[in-house]
Amino acid sequence: MTRKTALAAAVAAALTLGTATVAATQSTALASSARPTPGFRSLSADARAQALATADRDAAATARALGLAPDERLQVKDVLVDTDGARHVRYDRTYRGLPVIGGDLVVHRAADGRITGSDLAHQGAITLSTVTPTLTTADASTTAVRHAKHVKNARAAGPDSQLVVYAVGKVPVLAYRSTVTGAGEEGAESREAVILDAAGGTVLDQYELHQDVSGTGNGIHDGQVSLETTQSGSGYTLTDALHGSTTVYDSYNSPQSNPAQNARTFSKSTNSWGNGSTSSRESAAVDAAFGLAKTWDFYKSTFNRSGIRNDGRGAPAYVHVDNNLLNAFYDDSCFCMSFGDGSSQNGYTPLTSLDVAGHEMTHGVTAATAGLNYSGESGGLNEATSDIFGTMVEFYAANANDPGDYYIGEKLHMPNGYFRRMDNPASDGSSLSCWNSGAGSVDVHYSSGIGNHFFYLAAEGTGAKTIGGLPHNGTPCNGDSFAGIGRDKAAAIYYRALTAYMTSTTNYAAARTATLQAAADLYGTNSQERYIVSKAWASAGVGTALPDPGNGTPTPTPTPTDPGPGGNALANGGFEQGATGWTQSADDITNSTQQTAHGGSWYAWMMGYGSAATESLSQSGIAVPATGSPRLTFWLKVTTQESGSTVYDTLKVNVNGATRATYSNANASAGYVQRTVDLSAYKGQTVSVEFAGQEDAYLATTFLVDDVAIG
Template sequence: MTPFYARHKRTTLAIATAVAAGALLSTGLTTGSAAAVTPAESTGKALAGAPVQLSAAARTSLIKEQQADATTTAREIGLGAKEKLVVKDVVRDADGTVHTRYERTYDGLPVLGGDLVVHESKSGATEGVSKATKATIKVASLTPKVTVAKAETQALSAAKAAGSDKTAADGARKVIWAGSGTPVLAYETIVGGFQDDGTPNQLHVITDAATGKKLYEYQGIENATGTGKSLYSGTVSLSTTLSGSTYNLTDATRGNHKTYNKSHGTSSSAGTLFTDADNVWGTGAASSSTADQTAAVDATYGAQVTWDFYKSTFGRSGIKNNGVGAYSRVHYGNQYVNAFWDDSCFCMTYGDGDGNTHPLTSLDVAGHEMSHGVTANTAGLNYSGESGGLNEATSDIFGTGVEFFANNSSDKGDYLIGEKIDINGDGTPLRYMDKPSKDGGSADSWSSSVGNLDVHYSSGVANHFFYLLSEGSGAKTINGVSYNSPTSNGSTVTGIGRDKALQIWYKALTTYFTSTTNYKSARTGTLSAASALYGSTSAEYKAVAAAWSAVNVS
């Protein structure tokens, strides 16, 4: 477990663990519920055709009523003797009109493309039908002429063409295909696995059971874009997943990352996946309630941006570079003032801070935690001594990269760590990269005793190196923040820019660092990286050497 900061700095912190009214069926409303209000015109008059919000009990009851009458309804709208209706959903309008959505079967087989909506007046009279197909469902034979194996082979070929590496289909079933043309007997085959960008795969392939011809294919994983009101980054877009009529915080576009609610628990379980009815998440304000979505918005947004940062900057697809997302847990513990990465669960965990109203879910913290996973799955830097300091610094370096990459006006990029979460209670950041000793514990430069410091303080040497390599020494202002970075040897260092500095550090981490890399060998590794990227006589190579010398690493 790699926590965000050294907990022993504050003695007041908790110790981390190892790792109503009845439904009115006549109206479908709950007495006194705000949901009973329907959309209104400027006059305040309710719109007759506006849907009312049914309570769960009312909706269930209405579905049962409509299903009980389904056979009669099928005959009334002219369906054949072999056709049956299955209720999928019901909507009731303010004027009493009921719209019932049905799936259809034919001789017991699902009819794909056979769905329809029946519209009934308040009195129960059918007023119209909206059909997916106007074709008559009639199939001469329900005996296929091609085998299931052939249909599955075809589906696998289609899935592989879309990037899936699955070697077997997840199953095939007989259906009636009515989605286009004349209805026919068909197979629906589903292939899972992952798509080429790491998104979960659920490819549905429809094959004509008489000819073997592929009739249709579609992707069953549906992505949605929600709106999140975060605490630290303003209003942001979130990639969510629609499951039935409910959205959840699953990002299928970024390796299926999920955000869970620990509800102040500390067990090793993931928790409960966040769900929402309208895909608008959070309030933008902190709350001690475990039902609060705002912390989840920040954590989800941070995971999204971190994934995009690694993909765009380094071509890395996820923490393990295998297209698979980690997951995040928020509302961990009671007033838990920390955040940590745990490689055993492949997850990030965030506490809610003092009073459970100061979640540690800011953008640079999220980037920091995910980057611990990258380190664990590349160099595997031991989490103690100098290698531990390099481990922590790597997360600070890439967390800073994430913050700049996001280009978020509510949380502009800077070389301050944790400046948004106010962990000190006085508005100061947790760490400073330009002069690490400003936090009262971190080292500005190397000495023989650096390895004896907590890893959150020995990290200062590498953080300072990275700042100098990126921006150079001396006084300057970046994005409205003033810096004044000293050097241990009195030298003047000219920076090469953050983008190049990031490339060098990432190359060193993934190619030259090992589990036991210390500061001396980190200098060697970053020089090797600079040489590989820019040449051994380049300005970049010389800047790496100068920046290390400036923090007393030779």
């Protein structure tokens, strides 16, 4: 979960397929001055290296300013510089030399170097009693194989399991990260990561490793296109020196676990490649090379981003990977992309279309920036991000054979005519168009529909229209009606949110917060752009729309249904809409599987640090009924490391600032207990309700709160 704090040349030639015509100049389009941008400066390689070096020198001081523990270290990952000189520095962190899963963070600095804020995947310091595991690495690998759920006939892959700190939940634990291989959706060599508690072997998380568009396929439909190639002696290779020396290889059906095993460079004496059909192995390579070059150009001209890692280096790409592989994927461990030749399901059509190339390369961009975990809601966001920018690449390329639209895989020869639709995700029968409390448990390729739906609505608005020759219909989840802000503005907002504010554990509620902040940065807090972003999220079931700033004419969001007499006067008392309606000092509202909710899957997890800390969770503007015996009810579960009846750690219930009830470690219970607070003194009044937690310096007490109501 995300928490916010207030801290402060090689020779190149282009060819036209089917002819011997060679162009002498690069065809990269330059961004128009009118194109919306994410507000970042374009940095030369030297300037970026200097910015990274500065951030590295500041790492220790930054860790202290953030209140991190002495055993933690920050490792700089990236730096973005705003047009006004402000910086967004992204770090990973280690604990006693161990990598921390969920330890990434972004520090925001003003032009003068002052820290103005931060976004942390895990809030606060990390402390463990020991970094010595109970399980051996061999035991961890064996346990991981036994518990694999994404692959069948699993076996350990590669070296022994890696010891890590798993900090995705509120309380960090020593863990093993293991990789297993077996038969899965990606074929016989599918890979799965399994995270195990290093003490007892409990599975903490597990997810597929390949970030893919599983099940997609593509014909050789780009037609005659220009490519950047490299002359070598009297011949040519499919090495694109103008795009980071990106090279396309023929994998010669190497296994997807090692696509370079049998790989050879595409090379020949003439600079004309492929014949537009699968009868030539070069044809799929042409599509891949063209798509990757267009993706590079899109990121460069639109966002001033030079390649996947913003360092000007191209990633190798492999076509003709494995056999009967109906898949394409990006793998950050090899910094490479792989494209299969399809299967009987799609007529053995290679998976090398424009939107697939853009999708896969974007997985690399996500890995280099927010690093969204590939499980739960963050995994759905990861997939949605690739769909969003893969679609933007399709629009950018303006290829007459594949015009821009919001269908994913519309040219992939799939039985239903497409793989996913951003305007109406649920139309494929599996994807989610609207957020629900179980979204984090849905396959990431299907929960991505929530993010896809948001982006489409933000860009295009509601209603029926034809785009790229295909019918689209932006149908909101809440019956709203409004015009979009255009895909260029929507993309600028989303990219800034991804690169400056999101972290590995960002969920949909936090993505809403990040995009609203990005919209405010680019267009102003009271802008129509920010307002429409909020309406688009609300129309995808995430949060509610902001008040209309009054400087535009969108249709107002429908008024929520009145709960009626005796109804819940609070907003989102069960927390199933994330943080909507609540103000929290830390990211207490969560759907982490490390604890259980009383109802649904969301709850408030307060305290549990085992060190001196305070937290608050509040909601204001609550109308207390004027008749009867009004009361506040909620379900509370208290677990503690303390013993005896002495009060050390407390959770107070404050109404209008006055404490009305106090619970402590002495109220520890095996499960949830309903608690009641009398509100008779506040009949007919509008009040604020606050849960205020306080923990001393020793031993942890956790307070879980759920299903809060006033009636």
